[in-house]
Structure formats: C-alpha cells, structure tokens
Amino acid sequence: MQVPAELNEFTLARRHTANRRGPIRWIWSHATRHGWLIFMLVAGAIGNAALMAVVPIMTGQAFNDMLAKPARVQVLLPLALIMGGSQIIRGILQFGRNFGAELLAQHVEVEIRDELYVSLLGKSMTFHNIQPVGDTMARATNDVREINYMFSPGFNLVIGSLTFLVMPLIFAPRYHPSLLLTPILFSVTYFIALWQYLHSLTPVTDAVRNSFGAMNSRLSEALDGIETVKSASQEQAESGRFDLLARSFRNAFVRQGDIEARFLPMLLFGFAWQAGCCTPCCSSARGCWTRAAWWLTSGCC
Numbered sequence: 001m002q003v004p005a006e007l008n009e010f011t012l013a014r015r016h017t018a019n020r021r022g023p024i025r026w027i028w029s030h031a032t033r034h035g036w037l038i039f040m041l042v043a044g045a046i047g048n049a050a051l052m053a054v055v056p057i058m059t060g061q062a063f064n065d066m067l068a069k070p071a072r073v074q075v076l077l078p079l080a081l082i083m084g085g086s087q088i089i090r091g092i093l094q095f096g097r098n099f100g101a102e103l104l105a106q107h108v109e110v111e112i113r114d115e116l117y118v119s120l121l122g123k124s125m126t127f128h129n130i131q132p133v134g135d136t137m138a139r140a141t142n143d144v145r146e147i148n149y150m151f152s153p154g155f156n157l158v159i160g161s162l163t164f165l166v167m168p169l170i171f172a173p174r175y176h177p178s179l180l181l182t183p184i185l186f187s188v189t190y191f192i193a194l195w196q197y198l199h200s201l202t203p204v205t206d207a208v209r210n211s212f213g214a215m216n217s218r219l220s221e222a223l224d225g226i227e228t229v230k231s232a233s234q235e236q237a238e239s240g241r242f243d244l245l246a247r248s249f250r251n252a253f254v255r256q257g258d259i260e261a262r263f264l265p266m267l268l269f270g271f272a273w274q275a276g277c278c279t280p281c282c283s284s285a286r287g288c289w290t291r292a293a294w295w296l297t298s299g300c301c
Helices: 023-052 054-067 073-122 125-130 133-174 177-224 226-231 235-261 264-285 291-300
Strands: none
Touching: 023 054, 023 073, 023 133, 054 073, 073 133, 133 177, 177 226, 177 235, 177 264, 226 235
C-alpha cells in the first residue's frame, strides 16, 4: 500500500521540488523562485554602469560649451544638476543591486539547507552508519554556506563586471572609433585569463574542500570514540593522523591562496588603463580629436 507523504515518518511534503538533473539546473531552480530579486540585481547593475557614464559625458559637454565662441556659461548649472541627480539615482540602483543579491543569497541558502536536512532525515540508518559524521557535518555547514557566497558577492560582482565591460563599447564611439580598440582587446584577454585562472583554481578548491571534510571526519570519529582510543593507548597515533590531515588541508589552502594571488585580469586592467590614456594622446597628435574630447578622455583616465 502506498503511504501518503503527509503520514510517512521519513518523508515531508514539499511545496516546491528542485530540478536535480544537474548542479546548474538545481541551483537555477532555487534561484528562479525569486525572480523579482534577480530582476533587482540585473536592473541595478545595468543602471549603475549606465549612469556612471553620465559623468564623463556631461563633463565633456561642459568642456565643449566653455570652449565655444562665445562660451555658453548658462548651461553649466543644468549640467551640474543632471550629473548630481544621475549619481543619486545611481546610488539607489547600486543599493538595490547589492540588496537584491544579498537577499537572494540568503533565500537560496535557507532553501538548500532545508532541502539537505530533509534529505538527511529521510536516509536510512545504513547510510548514516556508512557515511562519516564529520564529512556530513562539513557539507551541511561550510559547503551550504559557500552557496551563499556564490550569489553574494559572487554573482553580484560578476554581473556588475559584465555590465561595466559592455558600457565602454556602447559609449566610446560617441567620441572616436579608436576608443573601441582598448576595451575590445581587454575583453578578449580578460576572458582568456579568467578561463585559465578558473581552470587552475578548480582542482585546488576541490582539494581544499575534500581535505577539510576528511580532517573534520577524522576528528569527529576520534572524539566519538575517545574512550576506545584511550583504552588502546592510541592518543599519539590519533594526534599524528590528525596532524597529517591538518597539514594536508593547510597545504591545499596555501596553494589556493598562491593561485588567487596570481589573478592576471587585474594586471591586464592596469595595462588597459594605460592604453586608454595613451589613445587620446596619439589621436590628438594626428589631429583626430578636438581639444575638449582630449581633455575629457585624459581627465577620465
């Protein structure tokens, strides 16, 4: 006879069922339950990047008006008000982006933790006897917390960075087509360097999580069987095993830090910054730019 879910001791009725056909689909099924937070995150990121471009655009317009014959001084106040108002709106949008990302991260963490606990409660005693307690504790605490960090600041910074990569490609041709060269080259080299960075970091982060789980599991088992350890006079042996696992975790953590310290996209950003400063100088020397545009781009750099 089929037992209803409401009456089954080890099964709880759930209003939402996550898609478990893959890790990406699983996380996406949890995130899409909060579509308004995703919209807040994306809209805030786009608005933040777009309104940041208002300041150099209005500054360039002010230069053009002041260098005109005669100078159009009366437009300075409206331009200043537009710049100030745009940055106030930008601050509100940026707050909304960060708020949406953090709230989304908290919601997803709570739902995944609830799903994990319900799944563990439904497992048989045979599973729990085979599965190391310490490893299960590590997965239920630290690994679930990593989901939170993946959304905030993870996805928050990724979406913000992508919008700031796109905006120069949209606004740069307003002044001169040569300004597209630096952001395009930077975008290509950035994604190549990021792919290489993640390719090198993935196995090291897996080693960190596995070594932490093994260390935590061994410690939990030793504490649970402390009477057996003492009766067999195995304190030194257990201490040696724990030191070995702790050293393995430390070495993996140090390797992760070494790879994270070699984050080449930041170096590429410095090169792109200098190239962006040199572009108006070279174009101005060939007579391609107006004086106002040269001042604008040099000042932004």
